[in-house]
Amino acid sequence: MAFTSFAGRSYNIVSDQVKQSDSFNEIPMIDLTQPQARVVDSLRDACTRVGFFYISNHGIPQPVIDQVFSTAAEFFGLDDTAKQQAHFKNGTALCGYEGFQNVYTDETKKPDLNEAFSWRYAPDMDRLSEPNTKIEETKPEERNPDKEEDFLTSGQNLWPKAKPEMRHDISQYYDHVLDLARKLIRLFALVLELPETYFDDMMQRPGSMGKILHYPPQPAKDPDPPFGIGAHTDIECFTILCQGGDIPALQVLNPNGEWILAPPIPGTFVVNIGDMLARWSNDTFRSTIHRVLNITGRERYSLPVFIGPSYQTIIQPLETCIANGAKYDPISAGLYVWKRLAISRLDKDEYERQLVKIESHLTPPVNV
Ligand SMILES: O=C(O)CCC(=O)C(=O)O
Ligand SMILES: [Fe+2]
Numbered sequence: 001m002a003f004t005s006f007a008g009r010s011y012n013i014v015s016d017q018v019k020q021s022d023s024f025n026e027i028p029m030i031d032l033t034q035p036q037a038r039v040v041d042s043l044r045d046a047c048t049r050v051g052f053f054y055i056s057n058h059g060i061p062q063p064v065i066d067q068v069f070s071t072a073a074e075f076f077g078l079d080d081t082a083k084q085q086a087h088f089k090n091g092t093a094l095c096g097y098e099g100f101q102n103v104y105t106d107e108t109k110k111p112d113l114n115e116a117f118s119w120r121y122a123p124d125m126d127r128l129s130e131p132n133t134k135i136e137e138t139k140p141e142e143r144n145p146d147k148e149e150d151f152l153t154s155g156q157n158l159w160p161k162a163k164p165e166m167r168h169d170i171s172q173y174y175d176h177v178l179d180l181a182r183k184l185i186r187l188f189a190l191v192l193e194l195p196e197t198y199f200d201d202m203m204q205r206p207g208s209m210g211k212i213l214h215y216p217p218q219p220a221k222d223p224d225p226p227f228g229i230g231a232h233t234d235i236e237c238f239t240i241l242c243q244g245g246d247i248p249a250l251q252v253l254n255p256n257g258e259w260i261l262a263p264p265i266p267g268t269f270v271v272n273i274g275d276m277l278a279r280w281s282n283d284t285f286r287s288t289i290h291r292v293l294n295i296t297g298r299e300r301y302s303l304p305v306f307i308g309p310s311y312q313t314i315i316q317p318l319e320t321c322i323a324n325g326a327k328y329d330p331i332s333a334g335l336y337v338w339k340r341l342a343i344s345r346l347d348k349d350e351y352e353r354q355l356v357k358i359e360s361h362l363t364p365p366v367n368v
Contacts, residue, residue, distance in 0.1 A: 023255045024050045027262050027270070032183075033057040036190075044191045047273055051288030052252050054268040055184075060176040062267075068173040068212070069244040069301050075163040076115060076214040076301075082162035086117065093156035094341045095120050095209060105230035105344065113218055113226045114292075117166070118211040119157045125171040126178055129205070174210055174305065177240055181206065181307040184238065184271065192281060193320045202309030207236065207333050210305040215249065220295040228292035228300070234274035235340045236308035241270040244301035253289040262290075276308050276336060279328050282321035308333050335359060 030042045030053050046053035075083070080099075088096035095118040105112050123129035159167040182203050189198040215228035228249060243250065248263035250270070262270055278287035294300045309315075311334025317326035338358050342351050 022049065025254065025258075025260060027052045027054055027252065027260065029054040029056060029265075029268070031056045032059070036187075040187060040190045043187055047188070047191060047285045049286065050252075051278075051286035052262060052270060052272045052290070054262075054265055055271055056265075056268045058180055058269055060173075060180065060269075064173050064176060065242055068169045068303065071163065071165045071169045072117070072212040072214070072301060072303075073299075075117060075160055075166055075212075078160075078162055082160065083115075085162065086158040086160040088118070088158070088345070091156055091158045093120050094338075094345060095156065096158035097160070105227075105232045110226045110230070112229045113294075114213045114215045114228050116211050116213045117160070118209055119159075119170060119174075121178075121206055121208040122157060123205070125174050127175050128178070128182075170210065170212075173303070177210070177305045178206070178208070181208075181238075181240060181305070184240075185307070188238070188277070188285075192284065192318060194318065199309060202313045203307075205310045207308040207311040207313070207337060208306060209236075210303070213302050213304075215292060215294040215300040215302070217297045217299065218294055220297070225293060225295070228294045231289050231291040233278075233287045233289055234272060234304075234306060235276060235337055236274045236306040237277035237280070238274055238307050239270075239272050240305045240307065241272070242303040243270065244303065245298070247294060247296050247298055247300040249292050249294040249296065249300050250302075251291050251293060253291075259291075274306065274308075275340075276315055276333065280315050280318055282317040282327055284321045308337065311337070 028042065028046045028050060030039060030046065032039060032055055034042075043053070083097045083099065086097040088094055088098055090096065098116045098118070100111070100113065100115050119125075157167075182200070185199045185203055186196050189196050192198075213229070218225060218228070231253070241250075243264035246264055246266075248261055250262040251259040252262050252272075254260055272290065273285045273287050275287045278285050292300075292302075311332065313333045314330045315328075315333055315336060316330035317328055335358060339355070342354065346354065
């Protein structure tokens with residue numbers, strides 16, 4: 001079975017010949033309060049065989065989660081003019097509001113059936129950031145799209161004026177998720193046989209985006225349904241996904257070509273490996289195709305946070321993963337992310353114009 005995707009790897013062969021033992025029929029659950037050696041063993045299996053797992057005992061308080069979903073539902077319920085004020089095309093960082101019909105994730109040529117609001121890492125959303133790295137949000141009229149920071153760092157978030165609580169509630173949630181992400185990346189380092197703190201510096205100012213998605217119900221009987229989000233792989237290193245409510249809609253493709261449901265389980269998050277970590281680990285870790293189909297007849301909300309290293313980090317297959325040779329050339333994390341986000345959001349001329357600028361900022365010479 002062949003799979004192509006604008007947002008995922010450009011071409012991905014899912015073999016019909018895989019041994020059953022390399023496949024999966026369920027998404028593993030990992031309790032983060034187990035002894036570390038057991039967590040690392042479970043993660044090794046989950047990251048190399050499945051690319052998806054649930055985590056329990058993640059430590060993020062439920063009221064913080066409930067608050068962000070309830071504010072987001074109110075935001076999506078606003079009239080269109082209020083939402084358009086925060087439209088991503090009003091900024092330069094490819095984040096903000098994205099309406100229905102805006103994004104095409106897969107090759108079906110149908111737009112995804114969701115609306116979303118996304119934001120990018122900013123030091124003032126991160127308890128651990130140094131006070132002197134705090135940067136006030138730049139006003140739109142002060143932005144200079146030629147400046148490196150306009151894509152790379154902070155000051156880019158387009159917070160909705162009509163729902164000022166969004167900024168507070170999202171920041172509060174995101175701060176907790178960053179903490180969890182920094183714990184998870186240490187565990188991934190151990191799985192990859194690297195020192196536990198290997199990624200720490202690169203995670204001080206992570207290249208990260210978060211997103212709240214609203215999927216309306218869609219007809220169950222449509223033989224050729226539009227998907228809430230089409231089949232894709234995620235871009236960054238890993239995603240921490242919180243599913244709101246009890247709406248089962250996320251589906252994960254196993255190597256046998258079967259879609260495995262990953263329903264919400266109270267008190268857990270879903271974590272999945274993205275293409276950047278698959279590439280960085282020379283495909284030791286698996287970045288698994290997934291999609292959303294909400295045929296429950298109810299509204300669904302979900303909240304993925306995409307985590308990667310700082311945008312200047314050069315992603316080059318890790319020493320511990322190249323016994324049989326490196327499969328990939330080095331690329332800067334920022335360029336990798338930008339290209340993938342922009343290709344399905346900007347028209348061709350705008351893409352080419354911005355690419356020249358971004359490349360000049362993010363491609364330091366690398367000796368291979
Ligand atoms: O809504 C979900 O459950 C998944 C969303 C997703 O896959 C994504 O935004 O990349
Ligand atoms: Fe995804």
